[in-house]
Amino acid sequence: MSLQVLNPTSEEVIEERSLAKRLSTLEGATVGFISNGKEGTDRFFSSLTGVLYEQFSVAEVVLTTKSNYSAPADQTLIDEARDWHAVVTGVGD
């Protein structure tokens, strides 16, 4: 005797998204950092900023911070990021 049972997972088909086109060089680029807001990002992103200017000759580094580290970035921040050539985002704890 068999029993019919149902799948408890979402089963939602996840839309595949491709990665943004890679930059061939960072020279002259504007690079934005989106900090999750935790203290650990301060020194880490500050150090990376120095590396970007000194070793990769970027034009500008923009440092931003999410308003809530447990929530997605605000739309205004996402809109601001559209003007950057590259974004670095990550968790600092």
Add this chain to the structure above:
Amino acid sequence: MQLQSTSYDLTDSADIQEFFHSRGWTDGFPIVPPTPELVQNCLEWVGMSADQLIGVEPVKERAIVVEKLAINAIMAGCLPVHFPIVVAAWNAMLQPQFLLHGATASTGGCAVLSILNGPIRLEIEAKAEFDVLGNGARATSVIGRALRLGLINILNVSPGAIDRSTLGHPGKISYCFAEDEEGTNWQSLAQSRGIPEQVSAITVVASGAPRQIMNEWTSVPEEILDTYVAEIRANMLNYSIWAGDYVIVIPKQHRDYLEAAGWSKADVAQYIYENARVKRSEWGQVGKQAVVRDKGDVTYNALMEPKNLLVLAAGGPAGGFGAIIPPWLGTKSRAVTMAIGACVNCES
């Protein structure tokens, strides 16, 4: 409306358990096989179609539909009569101020505490006396488990997947209890949060594990509450200093003294608001001198306002044992109370 979930034909009970365990679809305990008939019974009880949308989790952009909630509720051991509460709890968890993704993904390891109020408690025998924070009632055990299984299966909140908790706590298996409304003259939690009398409701809170206190040596309200305050202060120093929605569970033995002295829940909340405070310099006493910096004289309140204390009457009839249940982390997630059976953003 036909059920849309993929179905499987399995041969016996052991097969079913291993089929679900091996796919990561359980919490490690055996499940009730979610057959189409049992799932349909839940849907009929709430009068909802299988594809009714309860909400969308915004980070994963994942739709939460009733059919999936029913499957997980059956797996957890729910009866149809429990299912309206599961639906209401998901409604509450999906409100933006609850911040469901953060509360279920954080290394901080909180769980979703759900608290029942109103007449439905009696209908489902959700007792709020002996072992109220443990295995006090079948109804609360299975409802809390249904919420966790739904998180695991619908939103991938499994340990090491979305759930990144360093430790977690036992409430991640099931964390639901009711208020002992018959054992107190106090206003219920739901009423104090704006729900009309005689309307059943559920309150969800992103919460750490309960921290038990004991004081059986006084009948003075201030002295009783000082023990709760001390535990909140300890939590502020040892865990998180930030103000948030704290829950305190006051058993009958303490309530009898408080109520006899004319103290209401609002009076309790006011006292704790005024006294549950620490100075940042006190971090130095618990090994956190490194983060005191030049702010040692700054005072931190456990509560932004007295109304941020969720005061609950619950627990067995004897014993001076209460509990504080701390918030996950400050005000990142706020407690949400939702009427059971209410329709949020539904089309008429």
